[in-house]
Amino acid sequence: MSDTPTAAPVSFAEFPAVTTAEWQARLTRELKGQDPATLRWPLPDGFSLEPFYHREALAALGGPPAPLPHPLAPWLNVPALTVPRGTDGRAQIDQAANALTNGADGIHFIIHDVPALAVHYLAEQLPLASTFVGYTVLAAPDELLSQLVEAAPGTALRGFMRFAPGPVPEGAELADYRAALRRCVRLTTGMPDFRALAVNGAFFGNRGATASQQIAFSLNTAAALLAELPDAETTAAEVAAAIHLHVAIMPGYFLEIAKLRALRRLWATLLHGFCLPAELNANLRIHAMTATWTQTTLDAHTNLLRHTTEAMSAVLGGADSLAVAPFDCLFAEANEFSARLARNLSVLLREEAGLGRVQDPAAGSYYLETLTDQLAQEAWTLFQRTEAQGGLPAMRGQLIEDIKAVATETFRRIASGQQVIVGTNRFQNKNEQFHFHPKKLLRSADFDVTRAAYPTEVLRLATAMHFERRDRKSKRAAVVLLGANTNQVILENFLQTLQEHERPELAASHPAGTLSLLYSSAEEATLMYATLDQFQKFARFIYQIPTEKQHFIPPALLTSDLATLHEAVRVFGFQEMKVQGYSTEEVLARLQGR
Template sequence: MSDTPVAPPVSFAEFPAVTTAEWQARLARDLKGQDPATLRWPLPDGFSVEPFYHREALAALGGAPAPLPHPVAPWLNVPTLQVPAGEGREQIDQAAAALANGADGIHFILADAAAFAVHYLAERLPLARTFIGYTVTGGPDALLSQLVETVPGTALRGFLRFAPGPVPEGAELADYRTALRRCVSLTTGMPDFRALAVNGAFFGNRGATIAQQLAFTLNTAAALLAELPNEEISAAQVAATLHVHLAVAPSYFPELAKLRALRQLWATLLHGFGLPAALNANLRIHAATSSWTLTTLDPHTNLLRHTTEAMSAVLGGADSLSVAPFDALFAEANDFSGRLARNLSVLLREEASLGRVQDPAAGSYYLETLTDQLAQEAWLQFQRLEAAGGLPAARGLMLEEIKAVTTETFRRIASGQQVVVGTNRFQQAQEQFSFHPKKLLRSSAFDVTRAAYPTEVLRLATALHFERREKKSKRAAVVLLGSNTNQIILENFIQTLLPHERPEIAASHPPGTLSLLYSSPEEATLMYATPEQFQKFARFIYQIPNEKQHFIPPALLSSDMATLHEAVRVFGFKEMKVQGYTTEQVLARLQGR
């Protein structure tokens, strides 16, 4: 507009320009002869971050990239509420209270969408004005139909995420095309409601690298764009109702660059489908703090992780953000941790003013380079998977690649190369748990798809053993420590030994076995078993017939000592021996005692 004041150019004339050569000379002096190359930071994505960037970095990109599309208004603060089977009236009331105390919207994860009290929802939260997200495991079109019928003529705000099972959304379309197409039709003309989700968080919360997360997110979106359009629904309609969910981890600058790279890649993907460039600005990103990096040990460290995750998300350009409570792994939803999670976003917006600048990373030599490198690597991986058939055909390959990365992550954490504060470094030696380890390990809801799980479950299991010994309990237990972690446990123990005392280790255990801890008042023994052995063992302990399908054993199995000891023998569990050390000594070393 003609009356808009023009900002004067920013100038720092009092500071002389410093050339790249001058910076490098200063670096060499400060490093006192050390090669700057030793300061390179290798990323799991296949390239390294340099210790120094200057204006030549932008020249290498062809000049400073244009600022990316960015939310016009500050991001929406959208807490997540789990709704168990039933009408969910309690959670709807909690949502209303959260909206009155700093939240801008609510994300409901519904265990049973068909039973959800939609009429009560409309009474408590005006659907025309309230941003509401819904994650459902079945009947997405039925829920949308009910919402539309409850408030006829109202344009909804928010999003719908259909998560039909333990696979990434979009990877299994054959059974759901009709329902998803109906979702598109029902929300046509609702620009503030996105009915199709591309769940990149699925990959992030299972330990994928950033480049993998971006690539597999694009593969998922490509499957939706290729499969859903028909005579009634165009590819442009599908693209207009897509939105992306991302999990944001604590690696501050790479995670910030991840969101920026996604916006770059989204434009390339839409161009590949012949869609208008204007649709790129239409992309909506819902970010959530990562469950992959949550810990049960020293859980207040999760508050710190969530702070850096939230900052990366909003500075990277997220349209909405969900911050999980720090105790979400082991505690029921409660006002205290819920308020802390909700207020984190409020503090960043109201007190840190992070919502006042659009694309604040634009022009940064480092972040523009990092954004470009992540985008290039992700695009190569995306093309490779598409060449292998795309989704759903290449789903197995995709999951195998993630598994390889997570196995290496577990190894790095166990060996101490990768630090998890409070879990494998800087632990509380006499930590008092605010939860009961036995109950947590038995819970089917306990999230085992986390980076710290193999390390923390060993610590919880040994804590239970020492408690049992002190109480002289008459029972014994077998704790499942994890799959494919036998070698990791041994390597972790070796790292605790001084070089002169490292013994010869017994022959490697068979690949694909499970790590177990057998615990009685008298002894604690590290063992291993095949998945089949453990499955039969668990069925025997719980007296579950073999013909019953889909039985998932809990991580903790307990019984009287005689029964459990005999069952361990009958089902063929083998002891993991470290020559020269008893299991008690191994456990004590792993616990840092």
């Protein structure tokens, strides 16, 4: 239009251009002889971040990459609500309706019992033609979709379906579910705002995978869907159009922005490999969620700060929808206070910070464009290697082992203080009063023990229980399962509390792969380790579980009368972990800041 103002070119001509060589010389001078290479930040993905990037970085990429497509609208604020087993979901549907009037743009239901869900009530309270609704189900995704179509005939649904059949990555166990997933695709054909198939990259991220592993293994999952689902009635293009990605966002701010950007670029490469139309590239939707991997029960308000950086990374990286978890979701029942804080985070970023107004804000950044390219290259190499070895599901076990190796190294870095979790392994609140009961939490089957903070966190919780038991002179005893190899975490954390001259010679750590335990009574606390078989038999004995009962998962906390537990520990052969010069109680007291 003639009255539209013309944008003036941005120029900083008044500042002289500075060459890379001049910047490098200035950097060397400021470091006073220290090698600039010492400032490199090595990533577990196999490459390092440089302390300095300049315009040559874009030249090395063949020029500035094209910006990512601008979304038609800012990201959707889509909080998650869990519908517990044995309930019809009416309470959660009412909560969803309230959230939608208070800042939410959609709702993601995590449904544990599909047959019990009040589908018609859902359709009445949340008009399916205009409401963005996501569904995660453990079984029968096609049955739920069929019920939704029946409850709102002629309505094009908006949202997504995610089928999570068990403790494996979706797409890794297709043989039993092909028919159901194909039916999901057919039921939603002609619904451009609904994605019936999920690639759950969050599965990998929330178990500690590196950024490149998350990207690569997500692509491997998508490749399995594209290879296995097409048949005479369902085309590969229809499968591709039905896929969306779920991604967990970590606190590594710039790395997470680059992760989402690399995912979009490699998605185009994957579709090209399947000879699919290029226009499908722009249809990819990414649903981002704040990571459970980085959450903690200790100093839990720090989760609010983590969620803020994670949410910003998600939206600046180009997520289409975002779920921010309540800061207390690890230990508290769902409540409006923490849900409102989580919901309002997206609203603040959009309405007050204006983060949805710029197309691909990372575009052109020397640093972020280089990081995006490096992540894409590493991830694509890993993806190709996995596919060459059979892809999913053939390589599922190896992928899990690779992630475990990375997670174990993360636990070690946290224990030694090389990697900081604020409020957990550094800057702890020594006088923290828990807003939950440690014993109840450790007994809960829903307590997430896969997180990065867990080995340090469970030690604090178990120690608090021990000192409480000692103060009350309890006549009962407890064995707390601290996790695999946690004794090494205890040793390294303990060393951090000592001055150099105080450090004793420590006994050799317990054998790799064994379980770490804390035996606690009013009289004593002893750190121990045991094999998995020993602990299984011990738990069965304490709770009188017959051996013929095959499926028994021992809880993290076992309690009994003092005599029974003390004798059982002796009979089942648990080994004590010794710290020369210090008793277990002295170690625990030091770790608790006592």
